[in-house]
Amino acid sequence: MRLVFAGTPETAVPALEALLESRHEVVAVITRPDAPAGRGRRLTPSPVAERAAEAGVEILKPAKVKDPEFLDRLREIAPDCCPVVAYGALIPRTALDIPRHGWVNLHFSLLPAWRGAAPVQHAVLHGDDITGAATFQIEEDLDTGPVYGVVTEPILPEDTSGDLLGRLARTGAHLLVATMDGIEDGALEPRPQPVDGVSYAAKLTPDDARVDWSKPALHVDRLVRACTPAPGAWTTFRGERLKLGPVRPAPDAEPLAPGRLRVTKREVLAGTGTHPVLLGQVQAQGKQRMDAAAWARGVHPTDEDELT
Template sequence: MSQSLKIIFAGTPDFSVAPLKALLASEHQVIAVYTQPDRPAGRGRKLTPSPVKQVALEHDIPVYQPESLRNETAQQELATLNADLMVVVAYGLILPKAVLDMPKYGCLNIHASLLPRWRGAAPIQRAIESGDAASGVTIMQMDVGLDTGDMLYKVETPIGVEDSAQTLHDRLSVLGSEALMATLKNLPGYQAEAQKQDESLVTYAEKLNKAEAEIDWNQPAATVVRRIQAFNPWPVAFTDFQGQPLRVWQARLLNSQEAQALNTSAAGGTVLAVEKSGMIVACRDQPILVQNVQPAGKKAMAAYDFAQARQLTGHRF
C-alpha cells in the first residue's frame, strides 16, 4: 500500500517486539500501543513493564493497558483513536467483536504456526514436541474464534534437529515482522484473496504446564529429546536426582556409531557412560546424550561437569 496507515499495535512479550520495531521503521504510523498491565517480576516482585511497553515508551507512543477490552470505557477509548488497522501479536487479551470491527481494515494477527495446525497458546513448543518438520508464521484476519480467522499470508521455516523453543521463537518473531510488512504492501489485495482455514486439519496447541516437563525415560529417545528441546526455555524438562529436580536444558540423539558399543538393554534413565560431550542415558529404544543440566539451586552447567563430581555411571534417574 502506498498510503501510510494509522496503526494500533497490541502485544506484550518479547515475541511482539520485532514486529513493532518493523512498523516503527516503516512508512506507517503507530498511533498507540496496547499491552498487558505491568506485572511483578524478578526476586523483588517489582512491577515491570512488558517488553512492548518499553519499546513504546522509548518512541514516545501512547500506551494503553486495560485489564479487559470487554468494558465500554476501554472500547470507547480505542474507538476515539480512529485507527485504519490493529496489529495483534501475542497480546494476551481477547478482542470482542466490537473491537475487531473498529479499525477500517479490521485486526490482523501474527500467529506462530502454519494454520490451521497449532491454533492456541503454545504453537512453537507443540510443533517441536510433535516432531513437525517445519513451522512458520500466518498473518490472519482476526474473527471472534480462537485463531480461526481467514489467512492472508504464510511463511515457512524448517525445524532443525538442534532447534529449541527459544531458537525457533526468535526466528519466527523476525519472520513474523517480515510477513507483516509484506502483507501491508498490498493489504486490500490480500484481504480480497483471503483463504478460509480447513477445519479438518485443525490441531490445538495446549498451554504448557510444569508437571508435563518431568522426563519419562521409558519413552522413545526421539520423544524425550523433542520434549527437552520444546520445553527450553520454559518450563524446562527435569528429572529427579536424590529427591531434587535436575533440569535438563539440552540433549540430542546418538548416531548409530556412537550407540553401537553401549548396553542398550539397560532400564530407562540409567546413565550408561560419561564422556566429555555429556552423559549417555538410556531410554526405551536407544540412549541419548544429555549435554547441559541444572541442579537445584545452582546455575546450568555442562552435564560432564555435573557427572564428574558425582560418579554417576550406572545411576538411574
C-alpha cells in the first residue's frame, strides 16, 4: 500500500523505520512543525522529520491538519492508508476521508483502557500489572475507534514510563506493520471497543509531578517512575526545586515523618505517609544529576530540613 505516516517524537521513529523496511511504500511523512529546542532555543525538526529526511521521504509539516494547502497535497499523494504514532494533533473529518483505508493509530494501551495523551504514564502511576499497544481506526472522537490488533507487555516493578514506552515502541512497530499487511490482504476487520473498562489518561503536568510526601511510599514510588523522564518528578529542599529520579521503597527502615531525611554515608532515606523511600539520583537547581548520597554530602541536611 501507499502510506503517509504521521508521527512526531522519538517514540514514533521505530514504527516509521519498520514501515520503511516493510513491503509497503512510505510516500510521505506528516509531522509537527519545527519547535524550539536546546539552550539556544533554535527551531529543530522533530525526530520523525529527521528520520524521514535521511530516507528521502517527502515531509509535510502543517500548522493545522485542516489547512487547505495540506489537504490538497494529501489528496494529490492519494495514500491508501495513513498510519499514525504520537502525531500530536487531532485529525479532522476532512482529512480522515482522504485515504481509502482511513487513518490507523498505534496507541500505547490496551483500549479502551487509558484513552488519551499519557497512557503509559497512567499505567505506571496506577500500578497496572499489564499494558500493551493497540492499532485502531481513527474516528473524530478521542481513541474510540474499532481495534485491529493488540500486543501485551508486562509492567516490571522498577519500570519508568521511559523504560516501558521504549519497549512498547518496538513491539508496537511490528504490530503496526502487521496491521498494514492485514488491511491490504483483507484479512483484518476492526472490532468495536468494549463499552466497559473505559479510562482516560490526561497529560501529566509539572504540577502533577510534585511529590506529596504524606502519601504512602507505594504512591511516591509510582509517581516518580510515572514522571520519569517527563515531566520529571520533583520536590523542594530549602525552598529550591530538587528533581528526583526513581526511588525505592524501604519497608524495613525505621519510620520517618513525611519529608524528613535520614542520611548515611551511602544512602538517603525520605519519610512518607507509610515507610521511608530510598532516594536514587537527584538534581538541584543549576547542578548536574548525582546520587542522593553525594548531594547530601554537599548540602549537609540538618534535623530541621525536610522535603516539601
